[in-house]
Amino acid sequence: MREARVSLSTKALSHNLQRVREFAPHSHVLAMVKADAYGHGLAFALNALQDADALGVAFFKEAQDIRALGNTQPIVLIEGVFTLDEWIDATTINAQCVIHQDCQLQWALEQIVPNATIWLKINTGMNRLGFSPDEAIAAAQQLRATGYDLILTMHFANADEPNHPMNQTQMDSFFSIKKQLEPIKASLCNSAALIQWPQLHFDWVRPGIMMYGSSPFSDRSATQLDLKPVMTLTTQLIATHKLPIGAVIGYGSSFTTTRVTQLGVVAMGYGDGYPRVVSSAQVIVDGVKVPIVGRVSMDMLTVDLTDLPTLPTLSTKVILWGNGLDADDAAKAAGTISYELFTRLSTRPIRDIVE
Numbered sequence: 086m087r088e089a090r091v092s093l094s095t096k097a098l099s100h101n102l103q104r105v106r107e108f109a110p111h112s113h114v115l116a117m118v119k120a121d122a123y124g125h126g127l128a129f130a131l132n133a134l135q136d137a138d139a140l141g142v143a144f145f146k147e148a149q150d151i152r153a154l155g156n157t158q159p160i161v162l163i164e165g166v167f168t169l170d171e172w173i174d175a176t177t178i179n180a181q182c183v184i185h186q187d188c189q190l191q192w193a194l195e196q197i198v199p200n201a202t203i204w205l206k207i208n209t210g211m212n213r214l215g216f217s218p219d220e221a222i223a224a225a226q227q228l229r230a231t232g233y234d235l236i237l238t239m240h241f242a243n244a245d246e247p248n249h250p251m252n253q254t255q256m257d258s259f260f261s262i263k264k265q266l267e268p269i270k271a272s273l274c275n276s277a278a279l280i281q282w283p284q285l286h287f288d289w290v291r292p293g294i295m296m297y298g299s300s301p302f303s304d305r306s307a308t309q310l311d312l313k314p315v316m317t318l319t320t321q322l323i324a325t326h327k328l329p330i331g332a333v334i335g336y337g338s339s340f341t342t343t344r345v346t347q348l349g350v351v352a353m354g355y356g357d358g359y360p361r362v363v364s365s366a367q368v369i370v371d372g373v374k375v376p377i378v379g380r381v382s383m384d385m386l387t388v389d390l391t392d393l394p395t396l397p398t399l400s401t402k403v404i405l406w407g408n409g410l411d412a413d414d415a416a417k418a419a420g421t422i423s424y425e426l427f428t429r430l431s432t433r434p435i436r437d438i439v440e
């Protein structure tokens with residue numbers, strides 16, 4: 086049987102949640118589990134995140150999926166609801182909503198849910214979701230008048246680049262509104278922001294990628310932040326060949342050997358979710374990092390095994406990312422971020438939970 090496998094570590098996820106608690110000891114944790122827990126599998130993640138104070142999803146259907154698993158933790162819909170009916174349904178399953186635009190405000194005022202919590206989102210400069218500062222003050226007053234409990238929230242566009250000038254602009258905009266609405270609870274921080282700015286933790290932090298063991302920064306590794314990889318993607322070697330100098334490899338004949346080469350064929354391709362467009366990516370074979378050569382195809386990729394002290398046997402395990410090889414490195418080689426690698430995996434690799 087083909088052995089392409091996604092191994093998921095409960096222990097690593099619990100460890101990373103603990104790291105969030107160490108970074109933000111005085112805040113509640115809204116653990117982001119949207120997009121099938123960043124591609125890790127919702128049921129698996131919920132099991133390891135029972136200590137989180139709430140679970141964050143993008144939209145209502147994802148909240149329903151959580152409830153369908155029997156989970157009763159508080160849920161927050163970070164895009165809020167898309168219709169009045171959904172507003173009613175969300176409150177029925179006890180999901181809190183972000184309100185970021187006028188129609189959502191009107192639904193909340195039309196169907197008042199006594200004492201419910203609303204996350205009021207301000208656009209502080211990302212220009213994706215949120216009320217303008219003026220609108221936010223008026224919305225807050227209306228919601229408060231009907232008895233809603235408010236959490237003022239925003240999202241950074243550049244928290245992964247702590248010195249980006251937009252960060253200060255966004256903070257200034259947020260605090261000028263917060264000041265006018267005091268006392269009010271607040272939530273600003275995703276993973277990068279919560280690691281970088283303890284002074285911004287306030288009532289709720291909203292970690293995503295750090296819980297799954299990746300670094301939110303390009304200049305600090307997951308290991309440096311003491312985060313452990315939750316997902317390890319492995320497979321096996323299915324063929325080896327000795328090629329002469331000048332041989333070309335794979336589709337497009339894009340790689341030409343410049344030495345006698347021991348080539349390995351690995352059972353992993355873009356049909357499994359490994360990115361097709363990688364340059365200078367590596368995998369681990371027999372504990373050694375070796376380069377991918379030639380194009381990644383749908384079911385296979387090819388690696389240069391020449392520098393290994395002994396030629397590995399068929400079925401030798403190959404690590405694509407996870408234990409021993411940061412997903413961030415594989416992502417960089419593909420010109421993307423680990424978030425995308427995790428969420429784009431296909432259902433092909435077998436999934437199993439370790440520990």
Ligand SMILES: Cc1ncc(COP(=O)(O)O)c(C=O)c1O
Pocket residue numbers: 117163240274275276277291292293294295301
């Ligand atoms: C509103 C909001 N908060 C928090 C997060 C978590 O971000 P990260 O995974 O970078 O920690 C996201 C992710 O996209 C988000 O959209």
